[in-house]
Amino acid sequence: MPNYSQIRVNGKRLWDSLMRMAEVGKTAGGGCNRQALTHEDKIGRDLFCEWCKSAGCEVRTDKVGNIFARRPGFIAERSPILFGSHLDTQPTGGKFDGVYGVLAGLEVIRTLNDAELGTLGPIEVVSWTNEEGSRFSPAMAGSGAWSGKISLDDILDQKDLHGISFQDELDRIGYSGAAPARAFPVRAALEVHIEQGPILEKEDVQIGVVTGVQGMRWYDIKIIGISAHAGTTPMSGRNDAVITLSKVISGFTEELFQFGEAARATFSSLRSEPLSRNTVQSVASASLDIRHPNDEELDRMEKILRLRLNEFSKLNGTKSSLTRLSKTESTMFSEFCLSAIKKATESLGYKQREMISGAVHDSVYVSRSCPAAMIFVPCLRGVSHNESESALPGDLTAGCNVLLQTILRLDRQFQ
Numbered sequence: 001m002p003n004y005s006q007i008r009v010n011g012k013r014l015w016d017s018l019m020r021m022a023e024v025g026k027t028a029g030g031g032c033n034r035q036a037l038t039h040e041d042k043i044g045r046d047l048f049c050e051w052c053k054s055a056g057c058e059v060r061t062d063k064v065g066n067i068f069a070r071r072p073g074f075i076a077e078r079s080p081i082l083f084g085s086h087l088d089t090q091p092t093g094g095k096f097d098g099v100y101g102v103l104a105g106l107e108v109i110r111t112l113n114d115a116e117l118g119t120l121g122p123i124e125v126v127s128w129t130n131e132e133g134s135r136f137s138p139a140m141a142g143s144g145a146w147s148g149k150i151s152l153d154d155i156l157d158q159k160d161l162h163g164i165s166f167q168d169e170l171d172r173i174g175y176s177g178a179a180p181a182r183a184f185p186v187r188a189a190l191e192v193h194i195e196q197g198p199i200l201e202k203e204d205v206q207i208g209v210v211t212g213v214q215g216m217r218w219y220d221i222k223i224i225g226i227s228a229h230a231g232t233t234p235m236s237g238r239n240d241a242v243i244t245l246s247k248v249i250s251g252f253t254e255e256l257f258q259f260g261e262a263a264r265a266t267f268s269s270l271r272s273e274p275l276s277r278n279t280v281q282s283v284a285s286a287s288l289d290i291r292h293p294n295d296e297e298l299d300r301m302e303k304i305l306r307l308r309l310n311e312f313s314k315l316n317g318t319k320s321s322l323t324r325l326s327k328t329e330s331t332m333f334s335e336f337c338l339s340a341i342k343k344a345t346e347s348l349g350y351k352q353r354e355m356i357s358g359a360v361h362d363s364v365y366v367s368r369s370c371p372a373a374m375i376f377v378p379c380l381r382g383v384s385h386n387e388s389e390s391a392l393p394g395d396l397t398a399g400c401n402v403l404l405q406t407i408l409r410l411d412r413q414f415q
């Protein structure tokens, strides 16, 4: 009987694969530009498929371009354990966001091959199409279509800024596959990813056990006041839209503490009219992004925002409107997967902590179809979506070992 618990990944090979993939779409600033369905994306996909085939995997692509590479198990009819992430990047992205999860998955398969170890059920590494959403909207298109949360036709009809369609680009790069873009039975799904935040590095913890993902809501705020002469209108007699907006921003931000450490509110795209410095502004608008791991708290945040908008508008003699543009529900990951991750991490002797992800990932959609969870590793200063994004080889190896040992546990465990 082989000793599964002693087996470890090859950290150097994982690092070399990451650096080789980083050559594809390499930017002058040391990052990567491998946006979805571009020529660079095609080259990256080709490289990944070639590596998977050399590792003996059966590779298939579905109609939205998701790539699945399967290593068969002893029991063919068992549902696979699925693990991976995305190969596409932001226009000025880094070398690790997404690609780490995909290549860590490949490293798990290579490691099992080296050790000549089989698994009971099949295991599959996946690369989801267009996670970033920077070229084609929406983000997480591949996992969204797979889980049935986004319509495949809507995705394929999307056009980029130059009017080129998703379907045409998928055909052009040769990744419009034959498999249906639909969820199949999966025993458990795992995604290992850099944290993209500063907590693990700050606390000197190697493994983040991600128990859930924040819910997120987007709003447009508009304040309507009355334009007036900047010199002749007394301060007390103004209906200044900018003043109302600034009070709402500072008032709401100050009240956030009551929602705990996990609450987030980000105001952006501030604008005002008319474009004149000696006129009291009649229109002020802003965008707002709020996040929290609990949907009820998000409801409460929205309620307070509306109250403050009405209150400050009344005080200032302005009118206000709040438009909700989108609502992404929060996610709690599967206990079946989380307990396996915790035990695997413990057996490997790495420091771990539970955490909530502030960023949305493919696993959010995947978790709607099967038991899923995520593993985080630290990244330098928490910087991501940036060419300087960086992570230590030792931490990347640790995350990959946790992935491997979690897969081996889940494979042998009864659900």
Ligand SMILES: [Zn+2]
Binding pocket: 086, 097, 098, 131, 193, 361
């Ligand atoms: Zn990512």
